[in-house]
Amino acid sequence: MDNSKISHHISEQFNIELEDIRNKVLIMGGLVEQQIELSVEAYTSGNIELAEQVIKQDDEVDELEMSIDQECTQILALRQPTAFDLRMLMAVIKIIHEIERVGDKAQRIAEMAIKLVGVESRFPHHELEHMAELVQGMLHDALDAFARMTLEDVPSITERDENVDREYDNILRQLITRMMEDPRNITRTLDVLWTVRALERIGDHACYICEHLVYMIKGEDVRHLSQEELEKRVNVPR
Amino acid sequence: MDNSKISHHISEQFNIELEDIRNKVLIMGGLVEQQIELSVEAYTSGNIELAEQVIKQDDEVDELEMSIDQECTQILALRQPTAFDLRMLMAVIKIIHEIERVGDKAQRIAEMAIKLVGVESRFPHHELEHMAELVQGMLHDALDAFARMTLEDVPSITERDENVDREYDNILRQLITRMMEDPRNITRTLDVLWTVRALERIGDHACYICEHLVYMIKGEDVRHLSQEELEKRVNVPR
Numbered sequence: 001m002d003n004s005k006i007s008h009h010i011s012e013q014f015n016i017e018l019e020d021i022r023n024k025v026l027i028m029g030g031l032v033e034q035q036i037e038l039s040v041e042a043y044t045s046g047n048i049e050l051a052e053q054v055i056k057q058d059d060e061v062d063e064l065e066m067s068i069d070q071e072c073t074q075i076l077a078l079r080q081p082t083a084f085d086l087r088m089l090m091a092v093i094k095i096i097h098e099i100e101r102v103g104d105k106a107q108r109i110a111e112m113a114i115k116l117v118g119v120e121s122r123f124p125h126h127e128l129e130h131m132a133e134l135v136q137g138m139l140h141d142a143l144d145a146f147a148r149m150t151l152e153d154v155p156s157i158t159e160r161d162e163n164v165d166r167e168y169d170n171i172l173r174q175l176i177t178r179m180m181e182d183p184r185n186i187t188r189t190l191d192v193l194w195t196v197r198a199l200e201r202i203g204d205h206a207c208y209i210c211e212h213l214v215y216m217i218k219g220e221d222v223r224h225l226s227q228e229e230l231e232k233r234v235n236v237p238r
Numbered sequence: 239m240d241n242s243k244i245s246h247h248i249s250e251q252f253n254i255e256l257e258d259i260r261n262k263v264l265i266m267g268g269l270v271e272q273q274i275e276l277s278v279e280a281y282t283s284g285n286i287e288l289a290e291q292v293i294k295q296d297d298e299v300d301e302l303e304m305s306i307d308q309e310c311t312q313i314l315a316l317r318q319p320t321a322f323d324l325r326m327l328m329a330v331i332k333i334i335h336e337i338e339r340v341g342d343k344a345q346r347i348a349e350m351a352i353k354l355v356g357v358e359s360r361f362p363h364h365e366l367e368h369m370a371e372l373v374q375g376m377l378h379d380a381l382d383a384f385a386r387m388t389l390e391d392v393p394s395i396t397e398r399d400e401n402v403d404r405e406y407d408n409i410l411r412q413l414i415t416r417m418m419e420d421p422r423n424i425t426r427t428l429d430v431l432w433t434v435r436a437l438e439r440i441g442d443h444a445c446y447i448c449e450h451l452v453y454m455i456k457g458e459d460v461r462h463l464s465q466e467e468l469e470k471r472v473n474v475p476r
Binding site for chain 2: 059062066069070073076077080082083086087090093094097176179180183184186187190221223224
């Protein structure tokens, strides 16, 4: 990792503060990664206790967001950072919000896991698990890019979102067919649909984290761009 | 409005910059309010041109968010604000993000309007229109509270979200019944469901705007609190 950008502060204490914030973001990210893992396991195994644990832990995620947010604002007030440091703080505030939203999605999956316990005609797990793996990989790699402060993996993360959307459409079609074949199970099938939709949204949030990362490192706002345009802006040899 | 907090800057120019940002937020808010209005009208009247206009205008909303965001960051770098001014800028960055998300919901409703054109067995409009009115009112009042920089209406805005959720549950139940009765129309009915869900989310974003407003004015982070707890913190005589 290239630390040159953050290594020449007049105040050593300031360096420590920024490093501390980065570490907290990674702790929060790790917690939410675990939340997805547990919620998907709760869903596929029907383990209610696991699902309840995810729901309970969501408060922790919320508190982490609020505490990091407050820390960033305090640094803005006391240190009055500029250039890269300012961009880092602004990006962190947005990144932790994405992570918090992902945490909410994990909670949603856990809630559906509880609702669907004991329901026999559940949607085949392997398709849902495959989609979960996809978005977990995207989130993990986005957080890893943040940890290493590099953009080299960003295009390969955001381009995977197309696969996620394709998987989502595919599962949605199958769920609709199921509902047509067995209308008595529509409510249950909708609960499966909410689960799949929550997973799909996690992929979006991983992409948003990448966009904030590009802003942080390159100072360019790349939100709302196409994949092709994003790749041009990031300009990383692939 | 109590302007005392922002009236004693050393630099008159700084005052003008902050005022300019507040105006731009209100312009962006007004545009998105119009987007909801048009998208709901497109939906109920089946007017494709109107729906296309909403989809096209979403770029404008995105650009406004990015431009206000950049302006806030520039002020942070150049003016190094503290206290209320700093909180205002931080809150604005979050509020415009909520507004942008609402714009996306309007776009979604417009897309569903196009998909559902000519479909006869659409869900009765009056229930959907009633829900739209509810969330439009919440958003309007939240933006108005921002314009007047007062919290007195905040509790009455956030408490309306319960009604929105109740309406949503009510419509969802009716849609499920429809799907059971006429499984061939499940795809269409799901499109109605996405529309209703987009409306429900607009209510949430209006509440989030209120929370950012409380932070801006009182310096307290009231996210993730119950309605009762929020009312205590806001402490406005009702």
